[in-house]
Amino acid sequence: MWICMGKRQHLSLVCLLLALSAEVSWSRGFFELQLLSEYQTVVTTKRPCTYGTAVTGVLGGNTFHFKAAKSGAGRSGDPPGKLVIPFQFSWQRAFTLIVEVWDWNNGTHNSNDEELLIERSIFKGMMTPGEERQKVVHPGSSAAMEYTVQVLCEEHYYSSQCNKVCRPRDDYFGHYNCDHLGNIRCLEGWSGPTCDIAICKPGCSLQHGTCTKPGECKCKYGWQGLLCDQCLPYPGCVHGTCSVPWHCECEKNWGGWLCDKAEHACMSNPCANGGTCHEVPSGFQCHCPAGWSGPTCAKGEQ
Template sequence: MEKAGETMRFKEKVCCLETTPMLTVALEDDPGVVNSPSKRQRDRIVPHSESAMCGGTFELRIEQFENSGALLAAGNRCVPECRTFFRVCLKHFQKVVSPEPCTYGNVLTPLLGTNSFTVPDNQAPLRINFTFKWPGTFSLIIEAWNSASNLPSLNVTSPETLISRFAIQRHQPVGTAWAQDSLQGEHTQLYYSYRVVCSQHYYGEGCSDYCRPRNDTFGHYTCGKEGQRLCLPGWQNEYCSQSICQAGCSLDHGYCDQPGECKCHYGWQGRLCDQCMHYPGCLHGTCQQPFQCTCKEGWGGLFCNQ
């Protein structure tokens, strides 16, 4: 049973299952980054029903975009207007941000507005899940693109449709508070916010500490704010898998499977398992260890009955 418990605990530390609720997540190889994804994928729309193993999520909200001149990056005007969507590329920290690959993932937004606009507060944030210990720093590329139709174009490589591109490096600890930021381009300005939050059951500054409340063979505990295990009443030890026996129950001769019990080992008896059992048939004798029959004064014989 202990081996099974250790196996379960190991699995708990390395993975959790979470549904990806948002739009797209595409991961690409980066040989120079530890824990970088191994499968190269292009930008794509991911159905909300897909699942991903994750320790945390980078969330970003596009709040306001200004392009009063309806201009493209090349200087031409959008015709009839700039139907704007965004591509967000998240990657490891670089002093000079290279365009590709997006080592942590990338995401495309739907069309958010035309020319200059403010995104409604109820717009769900963009989310990129990660499966590694959050390093606290990152590089980010945010591109605004013009779509020729009322749907986002999967072609985000043609410079003729690029409105603007911003590249930044930032430090961001894990937390629920949003970091506000703005970026100024030649003819555009972007207001946005971002944060890094741990997935359910993940804790710590890198979202690498795992704690899932349980009440089964492998443990009986809830989780504190920092991910520490808090034993349920009646349980103890690191994984809260050892029951606390009835008060006074002999540590040497008693045990319990459930809190408050006091079950006796073979050869011991009594409410607290502190009384040895006499040799069967012992009549006028005592014992210090199970199945002894030490005769009281004035008695003799195998059963102390003479």
């Protein structure tokens, strides 16, 4: 089978010929499928078939079934009675289809000689791409034909005109599949209009964490922790914390640039049993009365 094809296929019209029974002289023949550019009220076979043309190889004898034929498959794995016309533009629904059966003898030189035409079927219709098939019965005076017509969008093309494109991908530019309507559906762990934004680890700080792969939580400069919710204090900060990176906010009773200087350490009266408190750089020091010892004069002496 010969099929007219373009560089890129947007959709295809499939004509599946079911059976043919003809009473003609002993010879062989072939089918020609012509798809005109638009619906015609008055059909002429002289106009060019701008939608496309498909022709089978030479088939059989006077009576044959396609299941026994050896040639003419439209695509790899298709039955020999299947003709496919691919084309590169949006589907307009209305069309005129012409199916012709031609005689072919060993001495035939001009396949367009009208004397070799066995039968011609003209079908005018409107179809929407999908699984639906339209059955056509042509009784004919020389040959009876029965075939079905179906319009299918090519792979990755969708909508009633086959002009919506959606190609699944999983790379730098996006991570998604396509639903039956051609809408993008993000793969697990991805979000955004083109599914190129990774979904970070649950709980990861939206302000201070980020990720390039699903489930990650990478901290921005100045932040730490599993969820990037802890700031990094100023290096060398001893008795302090931070609410913003590189600060050293001193704990109670501590001061200095690095929070390493004791302040007001004796205000809490840490010395017990009459001990006297004295502030020192490291905090406080207790001077214990007789009979007591320890950092806070809490240890009795025997």
